[in-house]
Amino acid sequence: MHRRLDYRTVTLREDGRAIRIIDQTRLPQQVVFCDLETQEQIRHAIYTLQVRGAPAIGVTAAYGLALAAGEIDARDRDGFMGQLADKKAYLAAARPTAVNLFWALDEMETFAAGLRYRDPKQMAADMLQRAREVEAQDVRVCRRIGENGLALLQDGWGILTHCNAGQLAAVLYGTALAPVYAGAERGYTFHMYCDETRPLLQGARLTAFEMRAAGIDTTLLCDNMAATAMARGDIQAVLVGADRIAANGDTANKIGTLGVAILAQHYGIPFYVCAPLSTFDPCCESGADITIEQRPGTEISEMWYKQPMAPAGVKLYNPAFDVTPAALITGIVSEYGVARAPYTHSIPALFAARKRQPV
Numbered sequence: 226m227h228r229r230l231d232y233r234t235v236t237l238r239e240d241g242r243a244i245r246i247i248d249q250t251r252l253p254q255q256v257v258f259c260d261l262e263t264q265e266q267i268r269h270a271i272y273t274l275q276v277r278g279a280p281a282i283g284v285t286a287a288y289g290l291a292l293a294a295g296e297i298d299a300r301d302r303d304g305f306m307g308q309l310a311d312k313k314a315y316l317a318a319a320r321p322t323a324v325n326l327f328w329a330l331d332e333m334e335t336f337a338a339g340l341r342y343r344d345p346k347q348m349a350a351d352m353l354q355r356a357r358e359v360e361a362q363d364v365r366v367c368r369r370i371g372e373n374g375l376a377l378l379q380d381g382w383g384i385l386t387h388c389n390a391g392q393l394a395a396v397l398y399g400t401a402l403a404p405v406y407a408g409a410e411r412g413y414t415f416h417m418y419c420d421e422t423r424p425l426l427q428g429a430r431l432t433a434f435e436m437r438a439a440g441i442d443t444t445l446l447c448d449n450m451a452a453t454a455m456a457r458g459d460i461q462a463v464l465v466g467a468d469r470i471a472a473n474g475d476t477a478n479k480i481g482t483l484g485v486a487i488l489a490q491h492y493g494i495p496f497y498v499c500a501p502l503s504t505f506d507p508c509c510e511s512g513a514d515i516t517i518e519q520r521p522g523t524e525i526s527e528m529w530y531k532q533p534m535a536p537a538g539v540k541l542y543n544p545a546f547d548v549t550p551a552a553l554i555t556g557i558v559s560e561y562g563v564a565r566a567p568y569t570h571s572i573p574a575l576f577a578a579r580k581r582q583p584v
């Protein structure tokens with residue numbers, strides 16, 4: 226029987242006064258729900274990866290700005306929008322790479338600007354309703370990504386994934402794992418190979434946790450073992466998520482994704498990126514335009530060790546993401562279908578499909 230984690234990664238608390246998340250820094254040992262009530266708690270949760278993954282960050286930001294609007298004390302529209310802009314900038318500073326953070330904040334600000342101005346509390350109530358729609362849309366979108374991605378897979382395949390782009394990276398289904406969930410619901414048997422994904426171990430702590438909970442065959446491997454797994458013929462496809470996709474298809478994703486893509490090309494294994502349209506950034510012409518988050522070196526040298534594992538004084542390099550060039554990407558699976566090279570033509574077609582019939 227196919228099971229999934231039976232809770233949402235991020236949602237609004239019943240009283241509408243806090244964002245309820247799974248604290249992902251406690252997984253896999255403990256499933257702990259955490260309520261984010263203040264802007265400081267929200268930004269801290271995003272920065273420390275209590276909530277993480279581009280779509281989940283976007284939904285959190287949408288609720289965060291709506292809750293922030295409830296703190297505004299303004300006498301007119303200009304006053305309201307001015308204070309809202311300041312609160313938006315505060316949340317935008319949480320992390321720089323996942324475009325969903327900025328997409329969601331822009332969506333909420335644009336929505337507020339389009340409202341007939343009433344008192345701030347009513348504006349905030351309307352924004353909360355819009356944020357609920359952002360959450361509901363994420364569920365629909367990820368479902369569609371699952372369907373579109375499943376069409377690329379065959380029953381019995383070995384699938385390698387990097388980091389976590391599953392339910393814990395979105396609201397319910399995730400992106401790169403959505404085709405795996407869709408297949409499991411139809412009785413497919415996939416053999417999942419999860420890169421542990423140093424330094425923050427999202428693959429070991431989150432993806433392996435999700436896959437076990439869903440009863441899906443799962444093998445955890447160190448990041449330096451992916452080549453051997455491919456060489457042995459264990460892997461028939463690679464599925465990864467994304468944090469920002471440039472107009473030419475270059476894709477920023479968790480550090481190490483580039484290496485997996487190079488290996489996949491070497492072994493002739495299809496490499497698919499799975500992402501909602503909210504992760505595409507037409508303002509980025511290529512991967513060179515994507516800001517890569519640099520995180521504390523202690524995540525490498527101390528986080529998982531009883532004592533620092535590096536000699537004092539050694540430099541620590543900890544980019545949170547890398548960019549996979551479009552040439553290494555077999556296809557980009559979205560809720561509007563699969564884009565293939567040349568991406569400068571196929572990505573606009575996805576946006577045109579959204580214009581015709583939004584999910």
Ligand SMILES: CSC[C@H]1O[C@H](OP(=O)(O)O)[C@H](O)[C@@H]1O
Nearest residue numbers: 277278279390394466467478479
């Ligand atoms: C479906 S987006 C998941 C994406 O986000 C992860 O980064 P982080 O854990 O730092 O938020 C990683 O790049 C995943 O592929």
